[in-house]
Amino acid sequence: MACVVLSLVGISAAPAAEMVRIPAGDYAPPLRAAGEPERVAVAAFLLDERPVTNADFLRFVTAQPKWRRSRIAPVFTDEAYLQHWAGDLELGPLAPPCAPVVRVSWFAARAYARWAGKRLATTAEWELAAAAGFTRADGKNDPELKHAVQQWIAWPVPAILPDAKRARPDFNGVRGLHGLVWEWVEDFSTAMVTGESRGDSGLDRDLFCGAGAVGSRDPGDYAAFMRLALRSSLTARHTTTSLGFRCARDVPEDSSP
Numbered sequence: 005m006a007c008v009v010l011s012l013v014g015i016s017a018a019p020a021a022e023m024v025r026i027p028a029g030d031y032a033p034p035l036r037a038a039g040e041p042e043r044v045a046v047a048a049f050l051l052d053e054r055p056v057t058n059a060d061f062l063r064f065v066t067a068q069p070k071w072r073r074s075r076i077a078p079v080f081t082d083e084a085y086l087q088h089w090a091g092d093l094e095l096g097p098l099a100p101p102c103a104p105v106v107r108v109s110w111f112a113a114r115a116y117a118r119w120a121g122k123r124l125a126t127t128a129e130w131e132l133a134a135a136a137g138f139t140r141a142d143g144k145n146d147p148e149l150k151h152a153v154q155q156w157i158a159w160p161v162p163a164i165l166p167d168a169k170r171a172r173p174d175f176n177g178v179r180g181l182h183g184l185v186w187e188w189v190e191d192f193s194t195a196m197v198t199g200e201s202r203g204d205s206g207l208d209r210d211l212f213c214g215a216g217a218v219g220s221r222d223p224g225d226y227a228a229f230m231r232l233a234l235r236s237s238l239t240a241r242h243t244t245t246s247l248g249f250r251c252a253r254d255v256p257e258d259s260s261p
Contacts (some may be wrong), residue, residue: 020060020120021052023253024177029135031128034228046132051125052250054168054179055187056116058089059101061108064116066093071112081109084243103165104185104248110240113188113249122251124190127235129252131228134182136175143174149182153227156183161246182227188249192235 030043065072072092073085086107090096099105108116110124117123125133137143138152152172171180181187234247 021054021056021250023050024053025049025255026051026129026133026176026178027141029132031131031135034232044128046128048255049125049129050253050255051129051133051178052122052252053173053177054171055104055184055248055250056113057102057168058095058099058105061086061105061116062093062095062101064119068115068119071115076112080111080241082241082243085109085112087243088245098164100164100167102167102169104168104180106165106185106245106248107243108188108248109243110188110192110238114190116249117251120251122253124188124249125252126191127189127194130181130187130189131231133176133178136178138172138174141175149174153182157227157230185246185248186231186234186244188247189235192238193240 026049028046028048030045032043033040069075070077073087073089074092076085084107088096088098088107090099095101114124135143137146137149139148140146143149165185168180168184171184173179174181238247
């Protein structure tokens with residue numbers, strides 16, 4: 005379906021993202037501290053088919069004025085928040101309606117998810133979904149996926165991002181987990197910190213630098229290490245030209261398995 009914006013009201017006429025059920029599985033962190041499990045069980049969950057787009061986010065800031073570019077409190081973002089938009093409620097040529105929204109902080113992404121009745125995926129959930137190949141449930145040995153990921157990482161970020169809906173779907177029907185933008189996750193800041201709280205100061209020094217390779221699950225999984233490095237470098241106020249997000253939701257209890 006084509007994505008358009010009703011210029012009369014400034015609200016996107018494109019439908020919200022459909023959600024895809026991700027089957028239960030487990031996630032093997034690329035690095036782990038001593039005593040931590042090798043694999044983390046992940047329950048089935050729902051994940052947006054595509055990343056949140058500029059049109060989606062325009063609807064959000066229209067309904068929630070405090071998250072507009074000119075009104076957002078500095079504590080919630082850096083100075084580059086939505087810098088590529090033409091204005092508070094105007095996307096402009098650098099932010100096509102159907103392209104993934106970028107230059108949004110974790111605070112803004114989480115606020116959008118809550119406004120939409122959803123949440124951000126956890127790292128374990130996101131990585132479980134990203135483990136699917138294009139044509140098989142386990143993408144570890146999918147040469148097409150590896151080539152696409154490596155090629156994307158090597159390319160510079162384009163000034164205008166492509167249509168999220170046109171990204172190739174993976175085995176589960178999820179589009180753009182690889183090859184569009186990096187994505188925020190709920191617990192991004194625990195990537196290099198033990199414990200669950202972002203305030204946890206109990207750093208395990210074996211997780212850093214060359215010592216991290218000792219606990220590495222798969223040193224050849226370059227993309228996983230790139231995501232780990234990115235997440236561990238971020239703060240919740242951070243924005244970049246290649247960092248967006250998508251939403252998740254628990255599977256309803258009365259849903260069939």
